Amino acid sequence: MPQFFLNKRLILLLVSIIILVALIGFSLREREELTVPEQFLKDATGWIQNVFSKPQSYVKGVFENIKDLQNTYSENKELKSRLDGLAKLESDVQQLKKENDELREILDKKDSLSAYSPIQATVIGRNPDRWHELLIINKGKVNGIEQNMAVVSSNGFIIGKVKSTQQFTSTIQLLTAMDPTNRISAEIQGTDSYFGTIEGYDVERELLELKRIPYDAKIQKEQTVVTSGLGGIFPKGLPIGKVVDTEPDEFGLNQTAYVKPGANFYDIQNVMVVKRDMMQPNLSDMVDDEEEEL
Amino acid sequence: MRKYLLPLLFILFFILESLFVQTLPAEVFNSERILAPRFLMIVILFMTLYGHRDQGLIYGLVFGLLFDVVYTEIIGIYLFMFPLIAYIASKLMRILQSNIVVVSVISILSIVLLELGVYEMNYLINVTNMDFSLFLNQRLFPTIVLNVAFIIIFAYPLKRIFEKYAASLRED
Numbered sequence: 001m002p003q004f005f006l007n008k009r010l011i012l013l014l015v016s017i018i019i020l021v022a023l024i025g026f027s028l029r030e031r032e033e034l035t036v037p038e039q040f041l042k043d044a045t046g047w048i049q050n051v052f053s054k055p056q057s058y059v060k061g062v063f064e065n066i067k068d069l070q071n072t073y074s075e076n077k078e079l080k081s082r083l084d085g086l087a088k089l090e091s092d093v094q095q096l097k098k099e100n101d102e103l104r105e106i107l108d109k110k111d112s113l114s115a116y117s118p119i120q121a122t123v124i125g126r127n128p129d130r131w132h133e134l135l136i137i138n139k140g141k142v143n144g145i146e147q148n149m150a151v152v153s154s155n156g157f158i159i160g161k162v163k164s165t166q167q168f169t170s171t172i173q174l175l176t177a178m179d180p181t182n183r184i185s186a187e188i189q190g191t192d193s194y195f196g197t198i199e200g201y202d203v204e205r206e207l208l209e210l211k212r213i214p215y216d217a218k219i220q221k222e223q224t225v226v227t228s229g230l231g232g233i234f235p236k237g238l239p240i241g242k243v244v245d246t247e248p249d250e251f252g253l254n255q256t257a258y259v260k261p262g263a264n265f266y267d268i269q270n271v272m273v274v275k276r277d278m279m280q281p282n283l284s285d286m287v288d289d290e291e292e293e294l
Numbered sequence: 295m296r297k298y299l300l301p302l303l304f305i306l307f308f309i310l311e312s313l314f315v316q317t318l319p320a321e322v323f324n325s326e327r328i329l330a331p332r333f334l335m336i337v338i339l340f341m342t343l344y345g346h347r348d349q350g351l352i353y354g355l356v357f358g359l360l361f362d363v364v365y366t367e368i369i370g371i372y373l374f375m376f377p378l379i380a381y382i383a384s385k386l387m388r389i390l391q392s393n394i395v396v397v398s399v400i401s402i403l404s405i406v407l408l409e410l411g412v413y414e415m416n417y418l419i420n421v422t423n424m425d426f427s428l429f430l431n432q433r434l435f436p437t438i439v440l441n442v443a444f445i446i447i448f449a450y451p452l453k454r455i456f457e458k459y460a461a462s463l464r465e466d
């Protein structure tokens with residue numbers, strides 16, 4: 001008799017392992033959208049998290065204020081020194097902006113890769129197991145958020161993209177997550193700009209890897225890296241970080257630059273979801289055109 | 295009323311994990327170390343060991359699924375790990391005496407088991423490429439320290455809650 005029970009347990013274990021593998025396989029597929037029950041569960045917990053997030057952000061705010069007070073003096077000193085340069089910079093920006101608008105008008109070019117409209121959102125949850133680096137925000141499809149939109153932290157640096165959306169909440173995948181599909185077309189700004197793609201995160205050194213830069217590119221430290229807008233979804237010119245180090249890749253055909261991200265990936269309260277104004281042409285249209293040419 | 299109190303407690307701890315990660319700035323410790331709260335696992339274990347075993351396993355299953363759907367978007371890992379570990383712990387308790395210290399030690403061992411299991415599975419499906427020694431130093435040890443602190447604070451209240459619940463079940 002005990003032998004029989006042992007077998008029953010063994011079968012249960014085996015069946016559950018099969019179910020486990022099937023479920024993981026199901027959820028690892030490239031999914032356009034989550035299933036309806038999943039969306040419902042996420043929205044329902046999102047509602048509860050929303051209730052808790054207000055007192056949480058208040059408590060955190062109090063502690064941060066105290067921390068801020070401690071270094072007010074040194075901060076004030078530094079800000080004052082920067083203030084002198086600011087007035088000139090401001091007038092320069094104004095002038096350049098105006099000039100840019102005029103030139104655009106002459107060229108009759110209205111759309112720009114760098115134009116975008118932001119949607120403000122608050123972070124209401126974060127993945128506690130720290131493997132997946134996902135955030136949950138309190139805006140969803142109702143507010144016009146779509147999959148793959150860029151997400152920017154409150155200080156303007158890019159932190160990730162929208163992984164999935166529900167009616168009232170959405171999930172953000174941070175740049176630090178290891179996901180081969182998480183790629184951003186980026187540009188190193190300088191006298192010559194070089195293009196590459198952000199393709200991963202070095203956990204040990206806490207640096208982003210900017211790969212596929214031409215081998216002859218001369219890259220200096222402290223050069224700024226921004227999105228290039230060539231990927232089709234992200235707008236142009238969102239800052240990512242600064243170059244720390246470069247090294248040739250394994251075959252010597254390209255270079256890899258290590259980029260120190262400008263955003264803090266641990267302390268995120270408010271984010272901005274960025275919707276690009278310029279529409280991406282339909283892929284099928286482009287394919288058709290090419291065929292005609294041939 | 296009593297009936298709904300227990301699911302509420304579980305939901306509270308479920309939300310608390312996310313709130314904890316969000317509130318705690320990693321710089322407080324050292325940003326190189328990753329602290330993962332496993333409060334829900336501990337509560338499920340105490341439920342299984344002090345409250346009702348089968349109900350504890352069902353709570354493990356339900357909240358494992360919820361954890362997968364809401365936090366990781368990969369269904370299966372926690373759905374499988376929570377009940378499995380609760381079951382192993384309940385089997386272990388048959389041999390050992392149910393003393394609060396013993397239960398606490400078992401909970402810590404269970405968290406180690408959970409972390410290892412989740413790491414192995416994530417490694418398998420290529421969510422992470424962290425190597426094992428890095429995993430030990432960067433994740434496992436800080437996580438154990440954090441959860442030991444949680445157990446020290448919450449072990450006794452949790453034991454009281456679930457023992458009361460078990461007593462009320464016996465009365466019915």
